[in-house]
Amino acid sequence: MTWTIIILLAVGVASLRLLGMYGGTALVRRVPMFERLGSLIPAAVVSAVIAQLTFASGKSLTIDARSAGVAVAAVLIWRRAPIIVVILAAAATTALLRL
Amino acid sequence: MSETSTSARPEWGTLIGIGLTFFAIGVTVNVLVYEHVGSAVKTIAAAGIVLSATSELAYVAVRDVGGSVLAALIAGWVVASRFGLLAASLGTRIQVGHLQRSCAALNCLDPNVGVAMQQPTPKGVITAFWWVTGALHLGWWCGTFTGVFLGNIIGDANRLGLDAVFPALLLAIIANLLRQKPGLIAALVGGGLCAALLPIAPAGTPIILSLTGAVVALKVPEPKAANS
DSSP states (O other), X not given: OOHHHHHHHHHHHHHHHHIIIIXXXXXHHHSHHHHHHHHHHHHHHHHHHHHHHHHEETTEXXXXXXXXXXXXXXXHHHTTOOHXXXXXXHHHHHHHHTO | OOBOSSSSOBOHHHHHHHHHHHHHHHHHHHHHHHHHHOOHHHHHHHHHHTOOHHHHHHHHHHHHXXXXXXXXXXXXXXXXXXHHHHHHHHHTTOOOOHHHHHHHHHTOOHHHHHHHTTOSSHHHHHHHHHHHHHHHHHHHHHHHHIIIIXXXXXXXXXXXXXXXXXXXXXXXXXXXXXXXXXXXXXXHHHHHHHHHHTTTSOTTHHHHHTHHHHHHHTTSOOOTTOOO
């Protein structure tokens, strides 16, 4: 990874973020329906990231110890456990199932 | 995400959890990037100016399997496109000047936008955003320097179950959004679509297409006591 690559990667990522903040926000504000869409984006996009991190193994889907750890986390979140407890339980469950 | 009664600052437990998670991510990601780059200065610079572990990993992964520089760059940009979507979402809820707005855009990540968007007021949104940003930067930078200079002190992250920590953290962060029907529908459709497309779609695109979940959820009536 050369300096040119690092800068190109950084400029691309920064441009996407700024485009979203200025272009996306302007669009959302111009069309009233989009305003509500904006508030729903985090649930949809972050859930997609969670799905990928929980079930993806390369280009295939799998249910494994990691999925079980996230499932335990989901139950604890539903029971309103503190976030520290949630992430420690997710790690411990996954690690124990891999012993 | 619960918060204190007097401010929009998330609870310390939440901030510590986010910081620790980003420490673990910082170590594991930057050990990999350092192996690929072979320079401490470049690894630290990339960690700071790209500020997207997934983009760096996407670039390294494509190059490691023999992909071209252009293909690797495009992969890195595509996986970061979700930050643009999150920035658009955050942008609708904050009332700040251009300098702070630009700084916020450049720091948009999943946890800080996820926590911030659950605040009821524009001031609360930006306050929570910067608190979480501070926590994740602290963890990320400690992890980056640890990974670069001390190596992988964590050991086999998968053996310790650390690969389950980030999805668990993100789930905890958006939990309140999931307790309302529109948020739940957006999450189920977005997450389900992403999972279904993962085996067939190019890297990064399933996450962009998960936006469909938010569009579908527009059909669900808004709850009477919605925050946002």
